[in-house]
Amino acid sequence: MKLTISLQGESYGFRDLKQLFAAANEERSGDILAGLGAEHAKERIAAKLLLADLTLADIRSHPMLPPEEDEISRVIEEGVDEQGYQRIRHWTVGDLRDQLLSQDAAGVQDISKGLNSEMVAAAAKLMSNLDLIQAAAKCEVITRCNTVLGGRGRLGSRAQPNHPTDDPKGMKASIYEALSYGVGDTVIGINPVIDTTDNILRLFHETMEVIHRWNIPTQNSVLAHVTTQMRAIEKGAPADLIFQSLAGTQSGNDSFGINLRLLEEADQLIQESGTAKGENRWYFETGQGSELSAGAHHGIDQVTLESRCYGLAKRFKPFMLNTVVGFIGPEYLYDSKQVIRAGLEDHFMGKIQGLPMGVDVCYTNHMRADQNDMDNLAVLLAAAGVNFIIGVPMADDCMLNYQSTSFHDIATLRELLRLQPGAEFAAWAESMGILQDGRLTALAGDPTRLM
Structure with a gap:
């Protein structure tokens, strides 16, 4: 799992997925208050590039809050459709974003079965506001x-x-x-x-x-x-x-x-x-x-x-x-x-x-x-x-x-x-x-x- 990158002659490294995910967020005061998030736009871009190349298997294999320590993590893990996950586990987060935007409603629903909450959050960090609107509009929940x-x-x-x-x-x-x-x-x-x-x-x-x-x-x-x-x-x-x-x-x-x-x-x-x-x-x-x-x-x-x-x-x-x-x-x-x-x-x-x-x-x-x-x-x-x-x-x-x-x-x-x-x-x-x-x-x- 790659957590370092060189960008325009500068190196950026992140100690774990927690730090990488936080740095890839669009700027918000809560992350700053918590001492999280990117220090500047170049670090944010570096984090997004690294996040885009992570596989979904990388995210699932490195839980930010292990299931043995947190009951919500256990609920999330139990909610993943294993067959659906196996079909997409090799995708990168960039692939996931592209598929959520290019697939029709049935395709998006099928993809979602194999995702956990952290994977969904990762995709959101790579999306523009218009991307978020387009992908969500495909999801009819009754x-x-x-x-x-x-x-x-x-x-x-x-x-x-x-x-x-x-x-x-x-x-x-x-x-x-x-x-x-x-x-x-x-x-x-x-x-x-x-x-x-x-x-x-x-x-x-x-x-x-x-x-x-x-x-x-x-x-x-x-x-x-x-x-x-x-x-x-x-x-x-x-x-x-x-x-x-x-x-x-x-x-x-x-x-x-x-x-x-x-x-x-x-x-x-x-x-x-x-x-x-x-x-x-x-x-x-x-x-x-x-x-x-x-x-x-x-x-x-x-x-x-x-x-x-x-x-x-x-x-x-x-x-x-x-x-x-x-x-x-x-x-x-x-x-x-x-x-x-x-x-x-x-x-x-x-x-x-x-x-x-x-x-x-x-x-x-x-x-x-x-x-x-x-x-x-x-x-x-x-x-x-x-x-x-x-x-x-x-x-x-x-x-x-x-x-x-x-x-x-x-x-x-x-x-x-x-x-x-x-x-x-x-x-x-x-x-x-x-x-x-x-x-x-x-x-x-x-x-x-x-x-």
């Missing part, structure tokens, strides 16, 4: 809860009706406004302020009451800690989905208060006691930098760690997964350029690993980004076939204090790119007079019709 998510020509949406005190009237006002714009087909999902069993039980009932009253084809979720949700479900909470944030290392998940055994227990519970009709009953969230913020990155760059999150999520066949791309802050993604790049990387890496990827197109107020940057990323992701994005009133989350995309942003993207909500929800919106022939009517945006 899942089923109460409704179907994914499919060509669809752009799903999560209604995020958060409230700073978990007030049900405020939350329902946001839900009704979202519905009036055709938003909420993927999920009505609340981030609670108060993470107690009784409060989570109440929020599950509140969201389900709205769904049943108006016979809305969607699913509900309350984004509390998984253990609180489990207690609420055991007390009879009507939960379609169970939620949890994931990290890409075992120690990162320890900081979240979860492990593989707990996730397996939660999976059994939601399958046995959940209220959904379909088999896909998980909602996961991720985001570049979470492992570093927990001191659990093990010297691995944040792009590779993010890809490992998807290797773990894949085991549980989720209905939906989104990367909250700019939420953690400028310590990890400094400006709009880094946020846009990360959003496209995450979507690509998740889709290649067979996941129903959404992206929270977002930023924090102390980041060098603004709403125009989010408009740009949203259009790029919609072109790449993202399964869903997030809808927040006026794009301003009054509880989590960050900026995302609004209900009318989602409606505009659908109209601009000729996309529609999920089929069941679109039919309901047509019956309510919100949509006509797939486009918003004059009645759209008026929540009083539902209130």
